[in-house]
Amino acid sequence: MGIFFEKQGHSPMKGRVLAFLLLAEPPYKDFYEIQEFLQASKSAVSNALNHLQDEGIIDYITFSGDRRRYFRVNCNSWLKSIRGKIDQVTTLKDLLKAVLVERQDSKHLDFNEGLEEIVEFHEFISEKIEILLEEWKNKKGIS
Amino acid sequence: MGIFFEKQGHSPMKGRVLAFLLLAEPPYKDFYEIQEFLQASKSAVSNALNHLQDEGIIDYITFSGDRRRYFRVNCNSWLKSIRGKIDQVTTLKDLLKAVLVERQDSKHLDFNEGLEEIVEFHEFISEKIEILLEEWKNKKGIS
């Protein structure tokens, strides 16, 4: 599981922390529980937790009369993060559009057309996914 | 542009080669043109080209009476590679399902429900995207 997250571009430690929090019972754990379970240094755990928080993948809760933070996977923001992936599609699309501007005087129309089709596809798919997200929101909002 | 591809999990050299081939006029270049433009070693270029070919991102053409290979971005396979990304969504979904099996006796129903919703969302979205891909194929097949 950690390896899967690693492949998504996370560091090994982030992958392990994420996997641990997903499987933990209760599903929130404090700094030292994480550190002890993973047998890692404080700095490695601290950095992993901070990065995962920056990315909105995890957050933490506290309990009154206890100064420790209890870190947990943030299911809500995970759903939201799909939007981020769609934005990535948009970034690629914009890059390819810029390429096409650069290539406007090219004699190789077939290649340009190939790129144009990719741009069109990205526009098609991201627009449709936008609609799907709305659909999902409604579905969940009503039920 | 190279940096964008790097963020997608490619090595810097692969990113640069890809960016160069996208902008090149003509849109196909031989080994030495690539090497000279990027001011890189033969081995770095060779490895980058081979990996990009393995991933189907580029391919090459040849001209009779010329033994050099002319490498170019493969627009068609780029479109196909979207399917690979959907498969990744499926992998995550399967992992989360396994997590839920592991968590079946958990007392934290709210967390489990959160995970279930993520799984449902992934199922919803990947199914719908499958349909969108068909739709796109038809649209392009007819026109």
Added chain:
DNA sequence: TTTTTAGTTCTTTTTTTGCAGAACTAAAAA
């Protein structure tokens, strides 16, 4: 057949990344 050359593979060097460990900080507790 010998030579050339397009590209590969192997070895080494450089750069980057990930992590440990210790020093540190700031807020809470005593």
Added chain:
DNA sequence: TTTTTAGTTCTGCAAAAAAAGAACTAAAAA
């Protein structure tokens, strides 16, 4: 106020990744 402690930041090292350079290969050309 002093002491704890939850967590951060800094320094340094080890492992991995990226790239260089040289030695090599195999097919084409001469």
